[in-house]
Amino acid sequence: MALDPVFLVLTHDAAKFVPEGGARLSPDNLDDEMASRADFFVLDGADADEAMGMLRDVRGHANTKVYLKPVVLGAGAAQAHPILREAVDAVGSADERMHPVAPEQEELIHHILASKHYQQKIPNVLGQQQLSMRLLRFMASRGSMEQMPVQTTSALGGYSYPKLDMFFPEEDASIWELLEELRKQHLIEGRFITRAFHCVHCECAFLNFMETCPDCGSPNLESEEMIHHFRCGYVAAMSEYRRGDVLVCPKCDLGLKHIGVDYDKPSLIFRCNDCQFVFEEPEPSTVCYNCGRRTAPEDQIQRTVYAYSITALGSNVALFGQEQLFNRLLKENLELIDNESFSRIVKMEMERIQRYGKSTSSLLILDIRNLSEALSRLGERSVEFYRDMANAIVAEMRSSDMMTIVGRSVANVLLTETDVQGAEAVKERIIQRLDAIFQEALSMPSGAEGRIEAVEGIQSWDEGMVA
Amino acid sequence: MESLFLDSIEKVQSFLHFIFYMDSEHFLKYFWSFLVFDLPRYVLLDFLVIFAYLPLRRRRARRYAIARKQLFRERPLVSVLVPGKNEGKHLAALAESLRGQTYSKLELIVVDDGSDDDTEIIGRRLKRKGLIRHFIRNEERGGKASAANTALAYAKGRFIVHLDADLHLNPDSIERILIPFFLEPAIGMVGGDIRVRNASDSITTRLQAIEYMKGISVGRTIASMLGMLRIVAGAFGAFRADVLRELKGWDVGPGLDGDITLKFRKLGWRVHHEPYAVCYTQVPDTPIKLAKQRLRWDRSVVRFRARKHVDMLKFDRNFRVTDFVTVAENLYSNIFLNLLWWVYIVQITVFQAPLFPRIIMVNYLLYLLANIVAYAIAIVLLKDTVRRDDFHLIWFLPLMPFYVGFFIRVVRTYAYVTEFLHGASYQDPWNPWKVSRIARREGM
Secondary structure, X not given: OOOOOOEEEEOOOOOOOOOOOEEEXXXXXXXXXXXXXXXXXXXXXXXXXXXXXXXXXXXXXXXXXXXXXXXXXXXXXXHHOHHHHXXXXXXXXXXXOOOOOOHHHHHHHHHHXXXXXXXXXXXXXXXXXXXXXXXXXXXXHOOOOOEOOEEOOOOOOOEEOHHHHOOOOOOOOHHHHHHHHHHHOOOEEEEEEEEEEEOOOOOOXXXXXXXXXXXXXXXXXXXXEEEEEOOOOOEEEHHHHEEOOEEEOOOOOOEOOOEOOOEEOOOEEEEEOOOOOXXXXXXXXXXXXXXXXXXXXXXXXXXXXXXXXXXXXXXXXXXXXXXXXXHHHHHHHHOOOOHHHHHHHHHHHHHHHHHHOOOOOEEEEEEEOOHHXXXXXXXXXXXXXXXXXXXXXXXXXXXXXXXXXXOOOEEEEEEOOXXXXXXXXXXXXXHHHHHHHHHHHHOOOOOEEEXXXXXXXXOOOOOOOOO | OHHHHHXXXXXXXXXXXXXXXXXXXXXXXXXXXXHHHHHHHHHHOOHHHHHHHHHHHHHOHHHHHHHHHHHHHHOOOEEEEEEEOOOHHHHHHHHHHHHOOOOOOEEEEEEEEOOOOOHHXXXXXXXHOOOOOEXXXXXXXXXXXXXXXHHHHHOOOOEEEEEOOOOEEOOOHHHHHHHHHHHOOOEEEEEEEEEEOOHHHOHHHHHHHHHHHXXXXXXXXXXXXXXXXXXXXXXXXXXXXXXXXXOOOOOOOOOHHHHHHXXXXXXXXXXXXXXXXXXXXXXXXXXXXXXXXXXXXHHHHHHHHHHHOHHHHOOOXXXXXXXXXXXXXXXXXXXXXXXXXXXXXXXXXXXXXXXXXXXXXXXXXXXXXXXXXXXXXXXXXXXHHOOHHHHHHHHHHHHHHHHHHHHHHHHHHHHHHHHHHHOHHHHOOOOOHHHHHHHHHHOO
């Protein structure tokens, strides 16, 4: 059996030279098993645009083993592209006949390959909902590396996060919102770099700042210094004083001699050449180079540009997912059962009660509506918060009761041998406890709502049944 | 105890005898200052309000209504200029008061003349809210005249209203100050009627409230009717913008309001006082602060009337009788009468020393009577613009003879002497030194 190649050269060129230890792979064949097994990809550096496209293909792939794989920029003209150089994990050898990875880059590649994020086997679903998770996993797999913004005219936003941008389609400005959302949830943290204006309509960073007439908005203005003649108190624009090469006061007909001695220039005066309005202060305005719309600077988006790195919480979420994080914590205390098993037990219980009709059990469907907000507000402290919540629910359950988690915030609890009335009381107590925890930690209600169903009354039971 | 009582009775009897058995020759000899100068000047003339001004105003009521209609038909833009230093705290109230005016086509122009408080922040905020049309900030103070002239450079209105920032206006004040321009085209500037806002603060402010009612409301109404008005207060005055521009604005103060009034007159424009265009101002609440304010005002009389505009007394081709009388009367009543008052004081203390207490007592009664009459006439003139508090001022009339007859005259004399001898107004910190230095050198 032939050994797997150590690296794959991604290229559209079927005749592309591949150094020893590597193999060629068309970017159309990234689904190939070989793509998952290789240590790293080498981009054909002959053409920068093509290389960029291939990198997007890699980062956009569904398989963790593909999109998290280290990518090296191969020899060729593309190595001169500044953004591309930042977007890849390493820039390879400039000579295509040599091994593409320099010895000092090997450690980096091995580090990525060894990360548990790279090793995990969580199935992926492509789509915007998962994009945040993919970004987190990527950042987590790159360890403590900061994602630095790069100032560039080639990105609409004026700044690019070259490595992260590759997860987004071209010209997609949503990276700003997504990173900000992750930062607010404390999954990543930002180090202040600078602030930048972006067009409120199209997010373009290329804005023409102009001084305009407050009356008609025209930028066709002229400004003059005002002159104050001490002797007579006259104040007017300098042009009124100008007589040939000298300044003469139009009020008292005396020549002005020395600034600060017999006159001064206290302010500026502006005149609009279009509407003739005279004013003291022009109005700043911006015109977007991209969409051409005019907006007042204060109405434009002013963003803080951060260098981002992943937090411990972010790393945790990257491994388990947000819902899984909650589940994991609850499991510790509740011996939570998975949805499938829970459904099977509920069905058995339904049949048992319907057949014998001697007892009754209830199903509590509990929706903690403010859980997502709690997560974003508490950040890293969420772990302790979840633990408190779990303890609160456990305290109200008996050993024969069972619970599963559905979706982000819904818990289904089977209360055996409990009638609807009894279940209502349990529900009220759980909600009270949850409210108390939310109030103490966040000064907000839990938003928890519960619905009780008598198990024998359930007509049909689906796995994903939620409130 | 009994002898003390009898002694008092005897003194009263002797005083009454002194009054009622005095022949007219002695009466004139002892009280000539009041009888010859103050009685006609400050009492008899006031009766013109009753017998001439109010009947005239009634006869012109229809013309007044037509002028008002014309104002609202033409709706000219009016530029309201508010120059000043550290006036930020008053700006919001002023802007609101202007928004509530019955005449609304106004542009508010504020010049912040080197304020070192929050005026700049407040002004810019009000501008953003659209309550101020222009807010001009001068980092370095240039003085009142330059600040007003800066505002004038931005003004687009057909009429200019100059306002102090701390004023309160009645809702129809702007309308009323504008109507005279449509009543008589020869009117170039109109003065508003200044009343005291903080009368209840202290005795000093109450006495000034009475003084303003007599001197401004009544005095200027009569002077205006006789064509002899010599000042339109800078606190609230309206101007034809074209004339103000022809004059290239205000000259360096203090007293720039009196100065600009005389300059309007020199150009042949009539100057009018409108007693129902009311504004309320804050006056000094202690005698010391009041003295400082009056020193500035009185010195400007010397600086502008006796020096700068003394040419109005000359018989040259620009000579006009009303201008001559205006300036002459001003110099006469302020400077000459003030001098005579000292002559009179010397006379009664040196030559009528034994009668001094009785003469002083009679003088007091005469001036008190004069004040009561003047106050009553002011109430009749001001009619429904009189506020309830103004009626309570009556209890302070007994203090007026001391206030006008002693305090005001002493301050005035000191002001004149220091101005004549040293040109003290040029040292006044009211103007920045860079301006005062040159004004003094140039004799401006």
